Every structure is written in structure tokens, then in C-alpha cells.
């Protein structure tokens with residue numbers, strides 16, 4: 001995938017430009033004042049912790065997100081859906097495609113939290129794992 | 137000592153766990169549903185556990201981690217068991233699969249959670265077709281029951297549940313036309329506005345409301361209009377959205393029924409009972425924790441504060457009386473509302489009434505300053521805290537009033 005698509009609207013920025021980003025790393029949600037200094041270099045204000053800087057760099061170059069969903073669960077007397085997640089963040093631009101693919105998947109009891117349901121999903125380097133255990 | 141905890145969400149599990157760890161012989165956890173976890177199993181997104189487990193977990197993962205600890209500690213769990221009635225002397229009537237049971241524990245901990253504000257509270261004119269759901273119900277249908285709620289949505293209210301569902305629907309290939317919020321600021325956390333709306337270019341209309349619902353059997357359209365500063369819709373600027381579902385995300389209220397039966401009065405600002413710093417209510421031996429006390433933003437806060445209660449329920453530090461705590465001038469919610477006099481720091485949890493930039497907060501008693509702190513910003517969506525050192529509190533006596541307020545001239 002080319003850089004243009006991965007970085008979305010932010011890629012139009014040139015050095016010296018300033019933007020406000022909401023850090024989504026933790027629930028505090030700092031409103032970061034970000035100024036682009038050069039290729040992959042940013043100056044960040046308003047972050048309450050150092051992770052805000054990492055987020056600003058990532059978000060202005062190649063934004064990433066976690067992905068969670070549910071899949072159909074077979075064989076359980078209690079549960080019809082199994083909550084699932086990817087075990088690492090992926091490119092934000094791939095979320096819809098991943099969601100569409102995950103809709104076609106199913107799981108079978110018994111399942112244990114952390115079980116890998118599909119490894120290296122769509123060659124993204126992340127595994128799809130069960131978010132909870134369902135024994136029967 | 138026998139401790140009974142009502143409600144098996146994160147609050148109830150954490151309270152039961154810490155009561156057991158603090159040495160209570162018998163700890164019983166009652167849950168009316170067929171699984172533990174409260175609302176967590178349906179909150180399949182991440183954002184849980186960052187502080188409590190030091191890991192970014194989904195709701196089901198957070199619940200299962202706690203559930204394992206509860207089982208290991210030897211807490212007795214009754215599922216499908218609903219506390220039907222509670223009495224001021226801690227008697228409890230419980231309906232179980234084996235029939236009705238009467239209990240009278242030494243300590244009773246309410247961890248009953250919250251319910252969504254009923255629809256009647258928000259009078260939307262128009263028809264009453266099918267297709268109007270509260271956000272929590274839509275979440276339960278989608279994530280637990282695997283049902284399709286609708287195809288095209290409009291969302292009223294920007295509370296976190298509604299924001300989370302906007303993203304969930306979008307990822308499921310459904311269409312969310314927009315979110316209307318009556319207030320001039322969002323009700324949910326900023327990170328959810330970012331990752332649930334902006335990420336998918338879903339418009340958020342602040343100072344807007346839904347003015348009508350149309351449709352015979354099923355919702356066919358909703359009308360939306362901006363509101364003036366007094367909250368009245370400007371009809372001439374009304375717009376129509378062709379949707380088959382309207383999602384109401386207008387907030388939660390503590391589940392108060394059972395607590396009222398136990399003889400507790402509800403504080404108007406929180407909708408829950410007044411508690412002290414150990415979450416003990418105005419009756420000895422009765423505690424309340426989690427969203428049944430006040431609406432916390434995070435399951436982490438809920439679990440951490442419930443742990444404090446579980447421990448205190450067993451170790452019960454002797455009290456020298458209580459002072460009252462009150463929020464004023466821009467401070468909407470303060471927990472605790474009562475301070476049990478003791479020689480320790482006091483942490484007050486509070487919520488601002490409206491967004492305020494660079495405010496300074498002060499805590500006073502009898503005209504004396506107990507604590508002062510500046511904040512970069514205060515937002516109503518976020519519960520904040522301020523710590524008062526023990527040495528400052530030494531002057532507070534039983535019956536006194538401790539006041540938390542924004543300093544004049546600070547903030548904007």
C-alpha cells in the first residue's frame with residue numbers, strides 16, 4: 001500500500017503546519033498540539049505523558065488502530081457470538097476490509113480466551129484471538 | 137464474617153475479591169444473569185484494564201480476568217439469582233433456581249450497576265414505530281445475541297455507548313448518518329469521538345436534537361434541528377434523514393430501586409446513594425460501589441474503588457464521625473459526599489458541569505483552604521480527582537461542611 005493512502009488526510013501537511021490530534025492511547029484523551037518539523041519529526045504540546053509523542057508521530061505518518069468484533073459461535077448452549085480481537089494494531093486504512101473478512105468466520109466451542117482463531121489474518125501480521133472462554 | 141455482594145459486574149467482583157482477601161470467612165456474590173461480568177461481555181472493544189491490569193483489554197477479557205481471580209479466592213457465586221427485596225437491617229430476599237432464599241449477612245455490598253435513562257424522559261414528538269433502541273440494548277443485540285438491529289442509523293446523544301455503537305455499525309457495513317448532541321460539547325470521552333466518529337467521517341452535530349420520528353410500522357425517517365442557547369429547536373432549520381433506526385445514547389442512571397428499599401436516600405446529583413470514602417452508605421454495614429453509586433467512565437475506576445469498599449467492609453476502621461462534602465459553582469458530582477474523620481489523605485472524585493479551560497480548583501472548610509490544584513482542562517465526560525493531605529484535614533470536625541469549587545476568575 002502506498003504512503004498516501006495510509007496516512008490519509010494528514011499526508012497533505014508540510015513542515016511547519018500545525019494540527020490538533022486527540023491522543024487515543026489512553027482514556028485521558030489529551031488534545032495534542034502537533035507541529036510538523038520535517039519527515040516523521042513532530043513537536044508536541046499538551047501531552048500528559050511521553051506516549052502522546054509516539055502517538056503523534058504514528059498518527060501523522062501511518063495511523064494504526066486496534067480491531068475487535070464478534071464471530072458466530074457454534075455448539076454452545078448459552079452463547080451465540082464469540083467476541084474476538086486482533087492481537088496487535090493494524091493500519092487504520094485496512095479496518096473495513098478486515099471487518100468484512102471477519103464477518104465470514106465462525107468459531108466452535110470449547111474456546112479459551114487467547115486462543116488463536118486465525119493467524120496472520122489477511123497477511124497483516126496480526127492474529128485473530130478469542131476475547132473470552134466459552135466451555136460449552 | 138459473612139459478606140454478601142449483589143451484582144456480578146466489575147464492581148461486585150472486585151468488592152467480593154477484596155473482602156475475601158481481607159479475611160472475610162464467607163463471601164457470597166449474587167448475579168441475576170447467567171454469566172458474571174455485568175455490561176462488560178457486551179463491550180467487545182478495547183480500553184479496559186489499562187490501570188487495573190496494566191494492559192489494554194476488551195470488556196470480555198477484563199471480566200474473565202476478574203472472574204478467574206474471584207474463583208481462585210474462594211468466593212461463592214450464585215448465578216441466575218436476583219435480589220428481589222432488601223431491608224434496612226440487611227435482610228435480603230433472593231430468588232434462585234432452587235427457590236426463594238432469605239439471607240442476613242453482616243455486610244451487604246450493592247454493586248447493582250446502572251440502567252439506561254428511560255425513553256420517556258426524552259420526549260420526542262411523532263409516531264412510535266419499531267426501530268427506536270437505547271444504545272445499550274443495540275449493543276446487547278449486536279454483540280451478545282448476534283441480531284441485526286437495522287441498516288441505516290441516526291444516533292441521538294453522544295454518550296460513549298452511542299459512539300462505540302456508531303463505529304460498530306460502520307464496521308459491520310451499515311450506515312450511520314450522524315450523531316446529534318443537545319449540549320454544545322460531546323457527552324463521551326474525546327478518544328471515542330476521535331476513533332468512533334472522526335475516523336469514519338461520521339458527522340457530530342453539537343447543539344442539535346431529534347425533533348421527530350416518522351414511520352408506520354418501522355422508523356422511516358427522523359428530523360433533526362439545531363437548538364438555541366435555551367435548548368429550543370429551531371424548526372426552520374430542520375433536516376430529514378431517511379433511516380430505519382434511531383439509537384438513543386442519553387446516559388445512565390444508577391439502579392436505585394433496591395437501595396431505596398434498604399432505607400437509603402439517593403443524592404440528586406448522582407442518582408445514587410450518598411457514600412463515605414469507604415463507600416459505606418448512611419447505614420452501618422451497607423456499602424454501595426460501581427455504577428450503582430455514580431456513573432464512572434471506566435471499569436478500572438469501578439474495580440479500584442470497589443476494592444476499597446470490600447477491604448473496608450471487613451477491616452472497618454472505627455469512625456469518629458462524619459463531615460459532609462459538597463461540590464459548588466461548576467462542580468456537578470463529588471464522590472464521596474461524606475468524609476469519615478480519620479488521619480489519612482482524602483481523594484475526592486468529581487465531575488465538572490461544563491467544559492472549562494485552565495481552571496483552578498479549591499477545597500475549603502470553615503473558610504480555610506485545604507487543597508488547591510490547577511487543571512489543563514476539565515470536561516464533563518471525565519471524572520477527575522483531587523487529593524487533600526491528612527495534615528490539612530486535621531481541623532475538620534464531625535458535622536462540618538467541606539466545599540469543592542472552581543476558583544473565581546479561573547477557567548473559561
Ligand SMILES: Cc1cc2nc3c(=O)[nH]c(=O)nc-3n(C[C@H](O)[C@H](O)[C@H](O)COP(=O)(O)OP(=O)(O)OC[C@H]3O[C@@H](n4cnc5c(N)ncnc54)[C@H](O)[C@@H]3O)c2cc1C
Nearest residue numbers: 143145146147168174175183218219249297426427434435
Ligand atoms: C457501552 C459501554 C462502553 C464502555 N466502555 C468502556 C471503556 O472503553 N473502558 C472502560 O474502562 N469502561 C467502559 N465502560 C464502563 C464500564 O463498563 C462500567 O463502568 C462498568 O461495567 C460498571 O460496573 P458495575 O459493576 O458497576 O455495573 P455493571 O457492569 O452494570 O454490573 C452490575 C451487575 O449487577 C447485576 N444486578 C443488578 N441488580 C441485581 C439484583 N437485584 N440481583 C442480582 N444481580 C443484580 C446486573 O445483572 C449486572 O451484572 C463502558 C460501559 C458501557 C455500557
Ligand code: SF4
Nearest residue numbers: 023026029030049052
Ligand atoms: S498523551 Fe499520555 S496521558 Fe495523554 S491521552 Fe496520550 S497516553 Fe494518555
